[in-house]
Amino acid sequence: MNLETIDNVYFIGIGGIGMSALARYFHANRKQVSGYDKTQTEITDALSDLGISIHFEDTVANLDSSLLNANNTLIVYTPAIPNDHKQLAYFNNNNYKVMKRAAVLGLITENTFCLAVAGTHGKTTTTSILGHLLNTCNVPVTAFLGGISENYNSNLILNGTDVTVVEADEFDRSFLTLSPDLACVTSMDADHLDIYGDAEALKNSFEDFAKKIKQSGKLFVKEGLSLQGITYGIDTKSDYTAYNIRIENGTYVFDVKTPKTTIENIQFNLPGRHNLSNALIALAMAVEYGCPHQQLAKALASYKGVKRRFSYHIKTDSLVYIDDYAHHPEEINAVHQAVREMYPNQRVLAIFQPHLFSRTQDFADDFAKSLSQFDEVVLLDIYPARELPIEGVNSGWLLSKIENENKQLISKAEIISKINESHATVILTIGAGDIGEEVKHIKQSLQYAS
Missing domain, CATH: 3.90.190.20 (Mur ligase, C-terminal domain)
Incomplete structure (x- = not known):
């Protein structure tokens, strides 16, 4: 599908964190954006402040007249929407282009240099760190975040369209719509067993995701996981290793060994070894992309975190x-x-x-x-x-x-x-x-x- 032919984008579940990032993206690209959600929240209020029309009642009567042309309208929905949703049924029954959020994200990123962050934990923080690093290094990047960045007060970083940074969500196997150039897997702990049935099926899905990486691409894997790729870890013998870790005035200070060199005295302000691991893999992916080491170190020190993540x-x-x-x-x-x-x-x-x-x-x-x-x-x-x-x-x-x-x-x-x-x-x-x-x-x- 060619997104250039689309004038109107309507979101069913627009208040979701991933959906609202896409809404911001299409709004920034001068599409007519509107949507439905069950409840009014800070996220929907922020979208309304941008001029995006949102209503909170599931009825076809609320649909704007601009949506009546099915040929130039895209309907985006989240898997959380029930099958008996009246608006979703109307669009499906009247030949509209109806797509899941993940499929739309796949369309947006397929003609870009895509960096994708997968894993049952750490996706949002890692993605926001990576987006911040690339943006600070003046990379023409669009980053779709699964949380509100404290640095940008948004779940979208928009500094160009050549490069994209996305969360590769394992829920509903959504990440299989992506074909990234660089990707990482932070963890594969059992989760979403209502979808997968057992941990083995979840693991198999991550293996399928690894196969989606472009032939010239690279996969980064946390030390200890069963996938093959460039490894990273804390105080390990990984390809990228954080070591000499200490806390100075409430801030982590550490060194990183890369496959080619060492970066010393990196500062990072988020507490917790899990966040240190997230920072390490974001740094590793930015290094492999080609960002200068010292510029990356300065960018990492300025990272403020994601709302509702510690x-x-x-x-x-x-x-x-x-x-x-x-x-x-x-x-x-x-x-x-x-x-x-x-x-x-x-x-x-x-x-x-x-x-x-x-x-x-x-x-x-x-x-x-x-x-x-x-x-x-x-x-x-x-x-x-x-x-x-x-x-x-x-x-x-x-x-x-x-x-x-x-x-x-x-x-x-x-x-x-x-x-x-x-x-x-x-x-x-x-x-x-x-x-x-x-x-x-x-x-x-x-x-x-x-």
């Missing part, structure tokens, strides 16, 4: 409040490691909202083990997202598995009172559901109390 909302000597998107046991382990490294001997309260009944069921024991590491654990009800309940799978069941006496199940309305009762000096909110909507209220309450 995002500080309060950071004083007496109280720290951090919000994080972690929704898998390994991601919660990474948050715990970062907190303990940055705030040793301090009492930590973790408030976690499980995401998906199926994920909670599949990894209940691992969730319990990861959450038990915190001094206090508070659970919210499971955020269902696209799923119907599973009998016997609920937060009370998960709570019973946590081997920590300081545990409790509460409602969202009780979060602030629970925090006020706690003697913890480090507060964490964790999860991929709507717990992020509570952050501003929690922050306001903590600031008022202090």
Whole structure:
């Protein structure tokens, strides 16, 4: 399909983080962009501020007259949209060009030099670091991010169209629509078993993704994974290795050995070894692309992070409040490691909202083990997202598995009172559901109390 012939782009699920980045992209390219979403959020408000028309009721009557011409209109939808969605059914039944978000991303990137970041953890942070590095090095790049970059206050970096940086999402096997020039795999831990069935099928999908890389391209693989490629790791004998790691004034300072040389005294401001690993692979891909080492080091030092990825909302000597998107046991382990490294001997309260009944069921024991590491654990009800309940799978069941006496199940309305009762000096909110909507209220309450 030739996107040049498209005048109107309509998004069903426009408030999704990946969908909204595409909406921004088409709007910047002077297409008429509009869309639907179930709920109004900060993301939809930001799109509306750009002049993008959005409504929140699933009815064909809300469609603008500009969308009546099927020949010059593209409909983009997310897999989270149910099959009985009225607008989606209308477009499918009236010969519109209807495509999943991932397929559209594949179209946009196929005639560019594409750098793709795959993995069950770390995609968004790694992609945003890589986009920032290339942009700062004046590469004509468009980067589609799965989160809001603190550097750009956007999930789209737009500095040209020759090069693209994208998240290669394993959900629904979406990443198989891409044909990247450079790609990395950060992790292959079992996840999305509601889609894949078992861990072996997930692994096979990553192997299929590796085969999608162009013949002249390169694959980067975290040390220890079963795929073949350029390896990277921390304190390892990988092709790209971060070593001599120390913390100076709350900042990582480290050296990197590349296949050809050593880059010394690199600074990186995000806490946690998982973020250090993300920084390393982004740096490695930018080096292989051809960016100057010293310019890259300066760019990495200026990287500020992604909203809801270990995002500080309060950071004083007496109280720290951090919000994080972690929704898998390994991601919660990474948050715990970062907190303990940055705030040793301090009492930590973790408030976690499980995401998906199926994920909670599949990894209940691992969730319990990861959450038990915190001094206090508070659970919210499971955020269902696209799923119907599973009998016997609920937060009370998960709570019973946590081997920590300081545990409790509460409602969202009780979060602030629970925090006020706690003697913890480090507060964490964790999860991929709507717990992020509570952050501003929690922050306001903590600031008022202090």
